Amino acid sequence: MKVCVVGTGYVGLTTGVSLAFLGHEVTCVDLDQAKVDMLTAGRCPIYEPGMEELLAEAAPNLTFTTSYADAVPGADVVFVAVQTPSADDGSPDLRYLRSAAESVAQALNNDFTVVVNKSTVPIGSGNWVDAILRDSFEQRADRPAGVEFAVASNPEFLREGNAIADTLYPDRIVIGSDNPRSLEVLNRLYRPIINQTFTPPAFLTRPEDVNAVPLVSTDLASAELIKYAANAFLALKISYANEIGQLAAKVGADITEVARGMGLDQRIGSRFLQPGVGWGGSCFGKDTKALIATAGEYNLEMPIVKAARDVNQRQRAIAVERLQDELRILKGRKIGLLGLAFKPNTDDLRDAPALDIANSLIARGARVKLHDPVASERFRTEQPELAAYLTSTIDELFADCDAVVLVTEWAQYLELDWSKFVGLMRTPIVLDGRHVLDADRMRRLGYRYLAVAG
Numbered sequence: 100m101k102v103c104v105v106g107t108g109y110v111g112l113t114t115g116v117s118l119a120f121l122g123h124e125v126t127c128v129d130l131d132q133a134k135v136d137m138l139t140a141g142r143c144p145i146y147e148p149g150m151e152e153l154l155a156e157a158a159p160n161l162t163f164t165t166s167y168a169d170a171v172p173g174a175d176v177v178f179v180a181v182q183t184p185s186a187d188d189g190s191p192d193l194r195y196l197r198s199a200a201e202s203v204a205q206a207l208n209n210d211f212t213v214v215v216n217k218s219t220v221p222i223g224s225g226n227w228v229d230a231i232l233r234d235s236f237e238q239r240a241d242r243p244a245g246v247e248f249a250v251a252s253n254p255e256f257l258r259e260g261n262a263i264a265d266t267l268y269p270d271r272i273v274i275g276s277d278n279p280r281s282l283e284v285l286n287r288l289y290r291p292i293i294n295q296t297f298t299p300p301a302f303l304t305r306p307e308d309v310n311a312v313p314l315v316s317t318d319l320a321s322a323e324l325i326k327y328a329a330n331a332f333l334a335l336k337i338s339y340a341n342e343i344g345q346l347a348a349k350v351g352a353d354i355t356e357v358a359r360g361m362g363l364d365q366r367i368g369s370r371f372l373q374p375g376v377g378w379g380g381s382c383f384g385k386d387t388k389a390l391i392a393t394a395g396e397y398n399l400e401m402p403i404v405k406a407a408r409d410v411n412q413r414q415r416a417i418a419v420e421r422l423q424d425e426l427r428i429l430k431g432r433k434i435g436l437l438g439l440a441f442k443p444n445t446d447d448l449r450d451a452p453a454l455d456i457a458n459s460l461i462a463r464g465a466r467v468k469l470h471d472p473v474a475s476e477r478f479r480t481e482q483p484e485l486a487a488y489l490t491s492t493i494d495e496l497f498a499d500c501d502a503v504v505l506v507t508e509w510a511q512y513l514e515l516d517w518s519k520f521v522g523l524m525r526t527p528i529v530l531d532g533r534h535v536l537d538a539d540r541m542r543r544l545g546y547r548y549l550a551v552a553g
């Protein structure tokens with residue numbers, strides 16, 4: 100089938116490259132010429148494991164352009180995957196979505212096109228995009244006859260760092276539309292994934308338990324709400340583990356054991372119960388905020404979602420308090436942060452806990468040192484005022500430190516020969532911000548081991 104993808108951020112790029120890999124003929128539009136040039140040359144503008152390999156495999160079916168006129172005409176499906184950043188009041192800023200929808204309408208010419216909202220959009224945006232498309236299409240002087248289109252929602256559940264696996268082997272595909280023909284077209288588009296009939300890429304074998312993917316075909320509003328409800332649930336699951344972790348610390352329980360014991364109950368599940376400095380990234384913060392904002396439009400409160408956000412923010416403060424309790428005085432102390440990205444396997448720094456922790460330590464007079472195996476380069480550009488604190492080696496980070504905080508659980512950090520660094524520190528205090536280090540082993544090596552919760 101012929102597919103157009105508007106926007107080559109995490110979601111758009113992964114969608115476009117994966118669909119081209121599956122054999123569809125895909126054109127990705129992005130207004131950023133530099134990005135288009137880079138992708139055309141087979142280089143990936145974001146750090147995402149496997150993306151360049153998949154780009155190479157999908158290349159025969161994949162084109163990048165800055166022109167809607169090159170991409171939209173003839174497409175059976177147009178995915179709109181532009182950014183929807185948070186406005187000041189928490190509601191998503193839909194400027195880019197509006198302008199993308201208008202540009203798509205200017206170029207539609209197929210007898211039937213499904214326009215899919217792939218960006219995380221507020222509930223009701225399907226109708227809104229539909230209205231923009233229709234208005235813009237009606238205003239076209241060169242409007243062709245016999246052109247039909249319908250809007251569908253197909254929310255994305257991919258995690259950064261796992262984007263390709265989450266797309267090719269998803270837990271489910273959700274399609275929302277009030278038009279049966281759209282549901283049929285998208286069902287056909289996704290059939291290779293639903294039935295798992297494609298040959299997996301060499302670098303990403305199919306997990307043994309994946310043989311068919313459930314399809315949730317529903318109405319537009321339900322599909323839009325599924326995305327928010329799922330993300331908010333994951334966010335509050337983590338916050339719940341963190342809240343229990345604070346009680347665990349008081350009563351002398353081990354939160355890691357508690358989370359394991361809870362998670363083995365299949366009704367709860369063990370994933371997203373990892374305690375620590377909490378969630379960051381582009382989705383959980385933005386989506387929980389937007390859910391609260393949408394509920395507010397209907398005079399509804401979302402006390403559980405609000406609490407999940409408060410608990411999450413508190414975890415970052417607790418990391419600093421733990422250091423203060425231990426060191427008594429933070430002024431003049433050297434504190435190293437291991438990891439800046441909001442999670443491993445990405446260079447994404449949006450809402451990263453490390454940023455709040457570093458700023459709060461600096462505000463209290465501490466001297467920070469920062470390290471990340473992948474995100475340093477992006478950090479330098481996006482956080483110029485903190486860039487001077489970056490160290491290029493791990494030895495440099497540990498040298499003379501009064502404490503080191505493991506903020507992002509990169510495999511490189513877990514595999515470190517920790518015995519090497521204990522002697523480099525002024526006081527060998529390690530605060531495990533992700534509850535991933537072996538506390539007994541760290542103590543045997545001579546560290547004073549602290550955890551954020553539990």
Ligand code: UDX
Pocket residue numbers: 255256257258259260330333337370371372373374375376377378379380381382383441442443
């Ligand atoms: C998330 C959703 O998982 C995905 O479905 C959605 O489409 C986009 O948002 P992402 O933000 O890429 O994906 O990362 P995810 O792996 O979900 O982690 C989010 C944050 O939660 C990270 O900061 C991570 O460190 C933290 N986390 C995750 C925990 O603190 N504990 C956990 O148990 C799991």
